[in-house]
Amino acid sequence: MNRCGWVKMSNPLYIAYHDEEWGKPLHDDQKLFELLMLECYQAGLSWETILNKRQAFKQSFYNYNVKRVAQMTDEDLEMILQNPEVIRHRGKIWATRANAQAYLQIQEAFGSFDAYLWAFVDNQPIINNVHDYREAPAKxxxxxxxxxxxxxxxxxxxxxxxxxxxxxxxxxxxxxxxxCEFKSSY
Structure with a gap:
């Protein structure tokens, strides 16, 4: 099977992430929140690190239930910082709560985060011509x-x-x- 060149074939989490999630148009607000937080956590780290710690993050943050995360106390966040299974970066842990609060405001203003987000692309995925993943821009x-x-x-x-x-x-x-065999499958 042909996959994108960035997929780390020795890690089943990487393969599953590529094959089942990455690039697939997502419209579920809870999953959109989880994915946004994972991208926030990645700053300065490898994606493999994030994937390997994903389950611990999900457990720590109530499976990314936005309302519950938005209501977490400083004490709750301090407890997460003690968990060696997550990335123990104070700024990123506290950002999860702040982002949940901002996320709720967007949901209230736009009806859903999905509606807000997809409006940036006129509700249609942008399909780029990528011969090699290293050609894709960083921003x-x-x-x-x-x-x-x-x-x-x-x-x-x-x-x-x-x-x-x-x-x-x-x-x-x-x-x-x-x-990649997944280029046109979505």
């Missing part, structure tokens, strides 16, 4: 625009590079390599 004008808007709304750790990765992961931008 674009779109990711810069969305990152600015998210920051204005109170989001943390959502710079244009993290946001572009998020757009790719959530299927708003299809950057599967042209030779």
């Amino acid at each position: 674009t004008a779109l990711s810069e625009q969305l990152a600015r808007d998210l920051k204005k709304r109170g989001f943390k750790f959502t710079g244009p590079v993290a946001v572009y990765s998020y757009l790719q992961a959530a299927g708003l931008v299809n950057d599967h390599e042209n030779s």
Whole structure:
């Protein structure tokens, strides 16, 4: 099976992430929140690290139930910082709660985060011509625009590079390599 060249074939989590999630248009608000948080956590780290710690994060943050995360106390967040199974970065842990609060405001204003997010691409995935994954940009004008808007709304750790990765992961931008069997399957 032909997959994108960035897939680490020695890690089943990587393969499953690529085959079952990455680039697939996502419209579920809870899953969109989880994916956004994972991209925030990745700043300065490898994606493999994030995938390996994903389950621990899900357990720590109530399976990314946005309302519950938004109501977490400082004490709750301090407990998470003690968990060696997650990335124990105070800024990223606290950002999860702040981002949940901002996420709820967007849901209230737009009816759903999905409606807010997909409006940036006129509700149609952008399909790029990618011969080699190293040709894909790290950020674009779109990711810069969305990152600015998210920051204005109170989001943390959502710079244009993290946001572009998020757009790719959530299927708003299809950057599967042209030779990848998943390029046109969504």
